[in-house]
Amino acid sequence: MGAEVAMDTGTAVDGTTFRRVLARWPSGVGIITTAGRDGLRHGMTASSFSSVSLDPPLVLVCLDRRIRSHELVARHGVFAVNVLGRDHIGLGRRFAGLTPGVTDRFAEGDWLPGATGSPVLADATAWVDCRVRHAYPGGDHTIFVGEVIAAGVPRITSPLLFHSRSWGQLADPLPESVTVADTELARTLAAEAGNRRRAARLTAAVRAAGVRVRLPRDELRRSPALPEPVSVRVRNAAEAAEAAAGCRAVEVTVAADGTAATAASVVAAVAGSGTAVVGRVDDALDPARGRAVLHTIGALREAGCGEIALDEAGPRGGEDREDGSPRHLRRLLQDAVPQAGDARLRLALRDHHGLGLVNALTAMKNGVRDFDTGLAGCGGLLPTERLVLLCSRLGVETPVEREALRPCLNELHTLRYGRRRGGPVRPAVP
Numbered sequence: 001m002g003a004e005v006a007m008d009t010g011t012a013v014d015g016t017t018f019r020r021v022l023a024r025w026p027s028g029v030g031i032i033t034t035a036g037r038d039g040l041r042h043g044m045t046a047s048s049f050s051s052v053s054l055d056p057p058l059v060l061v062c063l064d065r066r067i068r069s070h071e072l073v074a075r076h077g078v079f080a081v082n083v084l085g086r087d088h089i090g091l092g093r094r095f096a097g098l099t100p101g102v103t104d105r106f107a108e109g110d111w112l113p114g115a116t117g118s119p120v121l122a123d124a125t126a127w128v129d130c131r132v133r134h135a136y137p138g139g140d141h142t143i144f145v146g147e148v149i150a151a152g153v154p155r156i157t158s159p160l161l162f163h164s165r166s167w168g169q170l171a172d173p174l175p176e177s178v179t180v181a182d183t184e185l186a187r188t189l190a191a192e193a194g195n196r197r198r199a200a201r202l203t204a205a206v207r208a209a210g211v212r213v214r215l216p217r218d219e220l221r222r223s224p225a226l227p228e229p230v231s232v233r234v235r236n237a238a239e240a241a242e243a244a245a246g247c248r249a250v251e252v253t254v255a256a257d258g259t260a261a262t263a264a265s266v267v268a269a270v271a272g273s274g275t276a277v278v279g280r281v282d283d284a285l286d287p288a289r290g291r292a293v294l295h296t297i298g299a300l301r302e303a304g305c306g307e308i309a310l311d312e313a314g315p316r317g318g319e320d321r322e323d324g325s326p327r328h329l330r331r332l333l334q335d336a337v338p339q340a341g342d343a344r345l346r347l348a349l350r351d352h353h354g355l356g357l358v359n360a361l362t363a364m365k366n367g368v369r370d371f372d373t374g375l376a377g378c379g380g381l382l383p384t385e386r387l388v389l390l391c392s393r394l395g396v397e398t399p400v401e402r403e404a405l406r407p408c409l410n411e412l413h414t415l416r417y418g419r420r421r422g423g424p425v426r427p428a429v430p
Ligand SMILES: Cc1cc2nc3c(=O)[nH]c(=O)nc-3n(C[C@H](O)[C@H](O)[C@H](O)COP(=O)(O)O)c2cc1C
Pocket: 029, 043, 044, 045, 046, 047, 048, 049, 062, 063, 064, 066, 067, 068, 069, 070, 092, 095, 096, 097, 162
């Protein structure tokens, strides 16, 4: 049994116990803002945010009658609630008056006026903008009930939490499902299978198993309008226009610090065909290029790419390099996912230092839902079958049927090593 049991003695609970009890209640953290017609704006950190009604849409906040925010929300008749993300501890402290020397709380963060004029945080995980409909007395606080007149979800990330007087965060959530595209199998088979029919049969089987496969352009010409999802790599608008008729996606690569001009012309060339454009960023996981990569992602999004793929480069350094580091990947994705906006951010991972699956897990926990891989590690990419296995063990759905992949894997293995996977080793020297 716990050490303390409060008995109902009929007397009021003492303040210290009451505060300790409230501190045990975990909550999210928001910044409540308000602004007047005179342009005066103000904001404070609050956890007393709650939904009240769906129709009409109402929320409430409880504000201490002695604080400045109380006076201003009552005067302006409007407020916004900005829900903070896990990386917003600095803002949470600042707007609670816990950061010494701060004179302008809004000097940190990107604040835009909402419909009521109340400041809205551009990278909040969500916000509501409200007009005060009711104000009820609640002891030394006032319960302000606001009608929501505008709302937004600018960024998908896990929330900042508050518990036992400390800041915290949820364990990163996993996605419900991910998709897998094999970008290297067909090219590898073209080089290794030595038999075009066999290569075509294998790639078709992998497509049928639920993996989008990238085909060489000439392959697409031979078998137009394939039923399963395929993609084709193009270099310019003319190649894109030709490919668009037969495939679901065309891929165009740009340098990490390059421009998106070619991607924009490819988007224009396939417009109206229903074909998606994948803008690929070359060597995108180099820690030295973080800023350039984010800029390029923004440019590809503006160019109209429906998917943006980040390509990890092949091995090029010792273990000391941060290439392939989950820490760098996590930092990059925390900015890259919101930067991609509505475009789906794909990741083509390798397996540097055996960290491929760790990076895949890190990516899933940071908002990536789409991966480019290579069956049996074709092209040096993270093996398709290993990612699919990881997903099945994590309870993350994929459209891929693992059983249907198995014969393809066996055939590929036989092709490469002269034996089935797990079969007897053929002597190297006959
Ligand atoms: C996590 C957290 C949650 C808070 N929640 C509330 C709240 O719901 N209501 C409130 O009146 N104050 C709350 N506060 C305290 C205010 O943020 C703090 O008093 C602030 O300085 C008020 O600013 P103001 O006087 O400029 O309006 C909270 C503080 C923290 C750190």
